[in-house]
Amino acid sequence: MVGMSLSHVLLGLLADRSASGYDLLKRFDISLANVWPARQSQIYTELGQLSEGGLIKVAAEGPRGRKEYAITDAGLAELRRWLTETNPKKIGRNEPLARVFFLGVLTRDQAVAYLVEMAAQAARGSDKHKATDESVAWDDSGLAIYGRLALEWGHRYAAMEREWAQWAADQIATQ
Amino acid sequence: MVGMSLSHVLLGLLADRSASGYDLLKRFDISLANVWPARQSQIYTELGQLSEGGLIKVAAEGPRGRKEYAITDAGLAELRRWLTETNPKKIGRNEPLARVFFLGVLTRDQAVAYLVEMAAQAARGSDKHKATDESVAWDDSGLAIYGRLALEWGHRYAAMEREWAQWAADQIATQ
DNA sequence: TGAACCATGTAAACAGTTACATGATTAA
């Protein structure tokens, strides 16, 4: 097990259903893009390593060199071990918020504009969430059930950020 | 300019006040640890590169080989350029939330326990924020003013996550 | 027949973490 997190995310997606690298890439885009982004090259590399390590296997080959991967028993055990016996590291990087610390080097107008833009971005995020919610064909698989919980998190996050950014812009503007 | 983000964060801290690598390391811990963590080795390496690039300079040398860095005019210009002319990438990794997607491979009790622990963690985060707020000697520098806004963000974030996790645990438990 | 999409793979560069390594100064 080389990559500690992307590898487990891939195991999680394959636990829901077998898929090719290409399928997984698209599934990332609709579900995990906001919490664990991954590039095409990284996904293919990681699939190769997981396969070599016996945590997934090529279950079928299709046209255009398509390889459909399925999780193995060892992979499922590893996924469960990761979820129950290791702690997620909670610290995450947040560039938009990191920038806020340094707005003091700009003019007040520029700082307010930055915060207003953050609020607008959050509002746009809300709309996008709503659209995703309506467009995704939710089945009753575990991934769909928990994916909807995560979507609700995104909804609340966007609302919180919009309100905070409006409040912050007001603090600076009326200071 | 090699590192795109840590380098700018260091410029931002040095714009507030000159400091040594050691000082910066501690300032990270109290202010930026939750939005842009950085290790000692990374900070020292980056300071070397910024210095080589003329964005900061050694303003004074003290005991034990201490080097106090100060931002240069070029560095301040670069910081402003970064803040006003480039867009922050908003996507960030969130491992605790990423794991939520895959709770379907666990038993219901295990999944609920995971969400309850997330709520507890968020509650502990709230307490820690309050403690930080009270312990930090806030001056009226730009960094202090905007740092307080970021602290309020952390406060609201923790409250949102606590409420969401409680709601989510309830959804699964009573399903 | 050409555009859109399906599908995979590698190499180089960059960013971040862990581990190692050293030594001076201060305060109890």
Add this chain to the structure above:
DNA sequence: TTAATCATGTAACTGTTTACATGGTTCA
């Protein structure tokens, strides 16, 4: 005198991004 703190630096490794490279299949 010894423990805590101050202070810097490098090497190896892991993880991520960008760029390059190739070609098959489907549908209008």
